[in-house]
Amino acid sequence: MSVPVIVQQISVDGGRRVSVRSGGETHILGIAYSDVDVIEFLRRAGLNDPGLLLDDPAWVEWRGGRPHEWVAA
Incomplete structure (x- = not known):
């Protein structure tokens, strides 16, 4: 089974695309x-307690950079 939430690498403007796999x-x-933005996206997607999921590798895969990093390299 693949991880349902993907946070992509940091773009040149400092943002990270967030996607969810479903069905x-x-x-x-x-x-x-x-992180506040990620939590809000997950809340809107219907996940309970999304803030608790950010560091759970069974739920969130952070690609191309360290988790919780937001400044463009």
């Missing part, structure tokens, strides 16, 4: 500029 499809939730 065999991937849905882009938006561009996050902070």
Whole structure:
């Protein structure tokens, strides 16, 4: 089983694309500029206690950079 939430690498503007896998499809939730943004996207997607999921590798995969990093490299 794949991880349902993907936080992509940091873009040149400092944001990270957040997507969720559901029913065999991937849905882009938006561009996050902070952990608060990711939490809000996950809340809107219907996940309970999304703030608790950010550090759970069974739920969230942080790609191309360290988790919780938001400044463009």
